[in-house]
Amino acid sequence: MNYRIDYVKQSEYPKVVDVWEASVRATHHFLEEGDIEYFKPLILNSYLDMVELRCVRNERREILAFLGVAENSLEMLFIHPDSRGKGIGKALVEYAINEFKITKVDVNEQNEQAVGFYFHCGFEVDSRSELDSLGKPYPILHMKLKTQS
Template identity: 65%
Template sequence: MNYIINTVDKSEYTSIIEVWEASVRATHHFLSEADIAYFKPLILNQYLDLVELRSLKNSDGKIVGFLGAAEGNLEMLFLHPDLRRKGLGKLLLNYAIEQLRIQKVDVNEQNPEATAFYLKQGFAVIGRSETDPQGKPYPILHLKLK
């Protein structure tokens, strides 16, 4: 199957948030239902507008992944869980590095698969925060491209 990376229109935000939720449920096991309910409207109504957003669409035109970048930081990268481990995360990350010039990414420490992915792609841990940006007790690892 062929995939294409495109800019995102606000009319596609519903599809973006569906991918986000499916991905989070498959990878962020430390989050409660209340946490997901807390973050979902923030992402949909605020965070998506604060980043350069790109979607990954399959040959049917369906959004199956996305990334968001701002000021050299990869702020979000999510794939539908059915498509993990197929090279598509690497495709999105390489696009972000080459086209959007990202150099840094923050990762939930409690998401070891994501941490391992970024380390394998050439990032190194340069710091750690005890809480996430909202002050929730989810430690964040700060990574930078070597």
């Protein structure tokens, strides 16, 4: 399918966080409730302003999925569970590669679906960290885009 990638206004951040939370609850089963509650205000009040945001919307202009990019790294990609499996994630990654020239992404090792997705999108594991960026015991795979020969 062909999806139109759109900008996200700051006034839409609460909707973006709703998509983030629904996505995390559907895919990050290893997280504790306290972790989700900890990250929610950080995402809303800090993290979204630190990245270039783009989204995919439905015909009612509701946000179905979003990505955030900083420098050459895909920092966030979240898809509402009702919209998974429809090619939206692939469209957003291809957009990030083509428009933002991303070459890397960090992914929770325990999120096996995401790891498989990024392999499918042409990434490979470059290195691994035992702890996440906050020192929590959630291993991170540092993936990079395979070089085309």
